[in-house]
Amino acid sequence: MTKTVVYEVEVMFGDCDPAGIVFYPNFSKWMDASSLNFFRQCGVPPWRELLRTRGIVGTPLVEAHVRFFRPASYGDRLQVHTHVGEWRHKVFIHQHTIRRGDELICEGSETRAFVIHPPDEPDRIKAIPVPADVRALCTDDQ
Ligand SMILES: CC(C)(COP(=O)(O)OP(=O)(O)OC[C@H]1O[C@@H](n2cnc3c(N)ncnc32)[C@H](O)[C@@H]1OP(=O)(O)O)[C@@H](O)C(=O)NCCC(=O)NCCSC(=O)c1ccc(O)cc1
Numbered sequence: 001m002t003k004t005v006v007y008e009v010e011v012m013f014g015d016c017d018p019a020g021i022v023f024y025p026n027f028s029k030w031m032d033a034s035s036l037n038f039f040r041q042c043g044v045p046p047w048r049e050l051l052r053t054r055g056i057v058g059t060p061l062v063e064a065h066v067r068f069f070r071p072a073s074y075g076d077r078l079q080v081h082t083h084v085g086e087w088r089h090k091v092f093i094h095q096h097t098i099r100r101g102d103e104l105i106c107e108g109s110e111t112r113a114f115v116i117h118p119p120d121e122p123d124r125i126k127a128i129p130v131p132a133d134v135r136a137l138c139t140d141d142q
């Protein structure tokens with residue numbers, strides 16, 4: 001089973017629209033932050049180190065879905081619960097559930113690929129198979 005990692009966000013005044021509710025792109029920004037935090041908490045080195053040692057640039061999105069259930073406002077503390085819902089050959093699905101305590105605020109999924117710069121086309125990015133060691137770090141032992 002994949003690990004679940006929780007990333008905490010404090011909503012600031014500047015995250016909200018004039019009505020005082022969180023402006024929707026910020027939920028995607030926090031999911032992106034939680035995706036990176038997930039790998040860091042699982043023990044995966046930062047992308048800049050993987051770029052230097054293995055040529056892995058990062059995990060860009062190829063697809064994303066978000067659903068909104070309740071508004072949030074400044075002063076709220078939100079928890080982004082993140083796990084890998086599915087590992088495919090070259091992509092994986094990051095599932096995010098954003099809660100305010102027990103209350104479901106928003107949920108989303110991101111389909112991401114591990115990419116490199118191909119040596120013969122260094123200006124491009126290209127998907128590679130999900131690295132087995134990264135997958136193992138993100139998986140519970142039992
Ligand atoms: C990622 C790509 C280089 C992959 O292209 P290719 O190398 O030619 O690979 P393929 O077309 O063979 O596809 C590879 C896999 O992706 C899957 N794929 C490709 N497109 C899709 C979509 N739309 N949905 C689902 N799966 C997809 C495909 O099925 C393959 O999966 P497997 O079945 O597991 O093998 C190319 O699709 C691309 O450049 N897409 C645009 C990426 C982009 O610009 N995203 C938006 C911004 S990225 C970003 O914000 C970011 C966040 C975090 C970071 O660390 C870095 C960047």
